[in-house]
Amino acid sequence: MFPELNNLLNTTPDRAEQGKLTLLCDANTDGSFLVHHFLSFYLKANCKVCFVALIQSFSHYNIVGQKLGVSLTVARECGQLVFLEGLKSSVDVFFRAQAEPHPLQFLRSVSLQPSPEVHAWEANAENLQPLYEFVREALKPVDDGEAAWRCPVLLVDDLSVLLSLGMGAVAVLDFIHYCRATVCWERKGNIVALVHDSGDTEDEENNILLNGLSHQSHLILRAEGLATGFCRDVHGQLRILWRTPSQPTTQRDWSLTYQYKIQDKSVSFFAKGMSPAVL
Amino acid sequence: MAAVATCGTGAGSTGSMVAAGSKNNVTSFQRRGPRASGSDSSYSRLVSIAGTRPSVRNGQLLVSTGLPALDQLLGGGLAVGTVLLIEEDKYNIYSSLLFKYFLAEGIINGHTLLVASAKEDPADILQELPAPLLDDNVKKDFDEDACNHKTAESNIKMKIAWRYQLLPKMEAGPVSSSRFGHYYDVSKKMPQELIEASKWHGFFFPEKSSSTLNIEPCSLTHGYIKLLQFIQNIIYEEGFDGSNPQVKKQKNILRIGIQNLGSPLWGDDLCCTENGNSRSLTKFLYVLRGLLRTSLSACMITMPTHLIQNKAIISRVTNLSDTVVGLESFIGSERETNPLYKDYHGLIHIRQIPRLNNLIYDVSDVKDLAFKLKRKLFTIERLHLPPDLSDTVSRSSKQDLAEPSKLLGPGCGVMAGGKKHLDF
Numbered sequence: 001m002f003p004e005l006n007n008l009l010n011t012t013p014d015r016a017e018q019g020k021l022t023l024l025c026d027a028n029t030d031g032s033f034l035v036h037h038f039l040s041f042y043l044k045a046n047c048k049v050c051f052v053a054l055i056q057s058f059s060h061y062n063i064v065g066q067k068l069g070v071s072l073t074v075a076r077e078c079g080q081l082v083f084l085e086g087l088k089s090s091v092d093v094f095f096r097a098q099a100e101p102h103p104l105q106f107l108r109s110v111s112l113q114p115s116p117e118v119h120a121w122e123a124n125a126e127n128l129q130p131l132y133e134f135v136r137e138a139l140k141p142v143d144d145g146e147a148a149w150r151c152p153v154l155l156v157d158d159l160s161v162l163l164s165l166g167m168g169a170v171a172v173l174d175f176i177h178y179c180r181a182t183v184c185w186e187r188k189g190n191i192v193a194l195v196h197d198s199g200d201t202e203d204e205e206n207n208i209l210l211n212g213l214s215h216q217s218h219l220i221l222r223a224e225g226l227a228t229g230f231c232r233d234v235h236g237q238l239r240i241l242w243r244t245p246s247q248p249t250t251q252r253d254w255s256l257t258y259q260y261k262i263q264d265k266s267v268s269f270f271a272k273g274m275s276p277a278v279l
Numbered sequence: 280m281a282a283v284a285t286c287g288t289g290a291g292s293t294g295s296m297v298a299a300g301s302k303n304n305v306t307s308f309q310r311r312g313p314r315a316s317g318s319d320s321s322y323s324r325l326v327s328i329a330g331t332r333p334s335v336r337n338g339q340l341l342v343s344t345g346l347p348a349l350d351q352l353l354g355g356g357l358a359v360g361t362v363l364l365i366e367e368d369k370y371n372i373y374s375s376l377l378f379k380y381f382l383a384e385g386i387i388n389g390h391t392l393l394v395a396s397a398k399e400d401p402a403d404i405l406q407e408l409p410a411p412l413l414d415d416n417v418k419k420d421f422d423e424d425a426c427n428h429k430t431a432e433s434n435i436k437m438k439i440a441w442r443y444q445l446l447p448k449m450e451a452g453p454v455s456s457s458r459f460g461h462y463y464d465v466s467k468k469m470p471q472e473l474i475e476a477s478k479w480h481g482f483f484f485p486e487k488s489s490s491t492l493n494i495e496p497c498s499l500t501h502g503y504i505k506l507l508q509f510i511q512n513i514i515y516e517e518g519f520d521g522s523n524p525q526v527k528k529q530k531n532i533l534r535i536g537i538q539n540l541g542s543p544l545w546g547d548d549l550c551c552t553e554n555g556n557s558r559s560l561t562k563f564l565y566v567l568r569g570l571l572r573t574s575l576s577a578c579m580i581t582m583p584t585h586l587i588q589n590k591a592i593i594s595r596v597t598n599l600s601d602t603v604v605g606l607e608s609f610i611g612s613e614r615e616t617n618p619l620y621k622d623y624h625g626l627i628h629i630r631q632i633p634r635l636n637n638l639i640y641d642v643s644d645v646k647d648l649a650f651k652l653k654r655k656l657f658t659i660e661r662l663h664l665p666p667d668l669s670d671t672v673s674r675s676s677k678q679d680l681a682e683p684s685k686l687l688g689p690g691c692g693v694m695a696g697g698k699k700h701l702d703f
């Protein structure tokens with residue numbers, strides 16, 4: 001958790017909002033520091049977190065998390081964190097036949113070339129239902145009476161990989177929709193998802209996914225590379241956009257732009273052009 | 280991937296960062312504390328794998344790519360458990376050379392090799408590897424190449440152009456007695472006895488394409504499925520991931536080299552049509568990375584990205600790889616005859632470097648890099664334009680200057696090599 005980012009977003013772990021979908025987006029740069037921020041933020045806020053980590057391994061997040069002050073191994077042992085490690089499970093799913101359904105079983109799905117005869121709702125068709133079931137099971141409220149954790153949180157890193165693995169953009173949007181209905185509305189939790197913005201390369205599926213999610217989300221954090229190129233002291237620009245998707249647009253959407261520099265254990269934010277290296 | 284604890288990162292107070300209940304599982308990105316239970320023997324064994332060294336920044340285990348100049352740009356080397364993707368140059372001349380350097384480095388260090396190709400038989404590839412330059416011959420050979428004067432001069436303090444002394448130097452000459460990263464002589468072949476002494480597995484796709492599949496067909500191309508099966512088999516059988524109870528825990532690195540991945544020879548139509556089976560290659564890369572992360576191996580893939588019609592695939596492939604380096608050679612392009620580029624053979628672009636176990640990463644400040652292949656040395660230098668010494672500045676050269684000057688980094692390079700009459 002980066003304290004400066006908490007100040008910018010006007011939140012603290014004690015008063016985290018509920019029922020929100022936050023979209024993290026990166027264009028021409030690496031936005032994974034935002035994922036580490038939200039992971040440590042929600043763990044410190046005493047929320048139950050289900051982390052679908054498709055890009056890196058568990059120890060990567062663990063080591064960075066320790067720099068930010070949370071221990072993922074401890075959280076996993078005591079049940080606060082449910083971690084789905086995509087890379088390791090994909091090997092299991094791919095090479096060993098599984099009897100019971102696995103959240104990533106779409107890796108083995110036989111998907112033919114899209115043709116008019118093949119309909120999208122065939123059995124074994126590409127959809128993320130097993131993954132949704134996994135998330136729902138992981139964030140099920142504990143029935144022993146006492147509320148151990150504050151609110152459930154689903155964290156996905158990242159959704160663009162699902163497109164590369166054979167899912168259509170609509171399937172991923174359906175998955176997020178189902179998760180939102182369960183996690184955000186039914187259980188008053190939060191969802192944070194990272195999507196890569198491919199910029200000027202014409203990745204239409206990615207654009208569909210990005211636009212669809214931007215429309216539904218309450219908070220968009222967009223990390224961009226500087227338009228002028230590489231700089232050693234300013235690593236990029238962060239645009240924060242607050243939206244109210246469900247209410248009528250009497251309140252305008254409100255956005256802020258900051259530039260940032262990533263350091264070993266934190267990220268420092270400053271207004272555009274006010275980098276300490278320049279001043 | 281195996282990581283070695285460093286003293287600088289003592290954030291947590293927990294004694295053992297090892298997940299509870301794991302056996303001596305050193306293979307994923309785990310850092311071992313010095314007090315980790317029962318693993319001291321494996322800890323010391325990690326450090327002593329030949330041809331590896333821990334990274335100074337975050338304790339990752341690194342192997343050399345075979346090219347010390349490239350190692351320096353990648354932050355010390357290629358991390359074990361990651362994929363290095365080389366975007367091939369147009370005629371596949373320099374990328375196949377980098378591929379051979381990678382394999383030759385594996386033979387010198389005694390690593391196990393896995394060579395996969397759809398174009399050439401792996402046995403033939405191994406016969407063509409360059410011969411290593413060993414330490415005692417190095418000094419003598421470099422006198423001939425006239426690089427020596429550069430390394431000698433760099434020790435002299437500059438009197439007039441003293442600002443240039445502050446600019447970072449790129450390593451052009453050999454470091455004496457480097458056990459990590461070797462230099463190779465392209466004109467000679469690797470001695471036969473070294474090749475025979477090494478352990479290698481070859482995957483030549485035309486030979487394997489007829490055998491049956493063990494897993495049911497999915498959307499991956501046939502060639503990719505067989506290759507994945509082959510790699511997984513080797514990793515499991517030889518104990519690189521420690522999951523096979525019958526094989527002793529392997530103390531060596533598996534170097535996987537895959538040549539021309541994505542070309543039509545693998546059965547993939549990605550390079551032929553715009554709407555090919557675009558998921559096949561990306562799924563392959565994902566599962567391959569999953570295999571690498573859970574074993575002691577490192578992979579270099581060369582891919583003809585200039586042939587891929589659908590540009591969105593290239594960005595997806597870049598996101599799915601860890602380190603991406605692009606080569607652009609001047610052969611056949613208009614730059615070959617351009618006097619501005621005549622010292623170099625091509626440009627090298629470092630497109631992506633991973634942030635592993637860290638928020639930050641080692642990125643070089645120099646973004647305009649050019650490479651030059653001499654007989655015994657493949658150098659990568661900061662690209663700089665020679666000064667325009669002609670009396671009448673012609674218009675054509677002005678235009679040529681305008682385009683690359685947009686790409687230039689600040690300042691001129693310290694290594695103003697080549698033109699002897701400019702030495703001052």
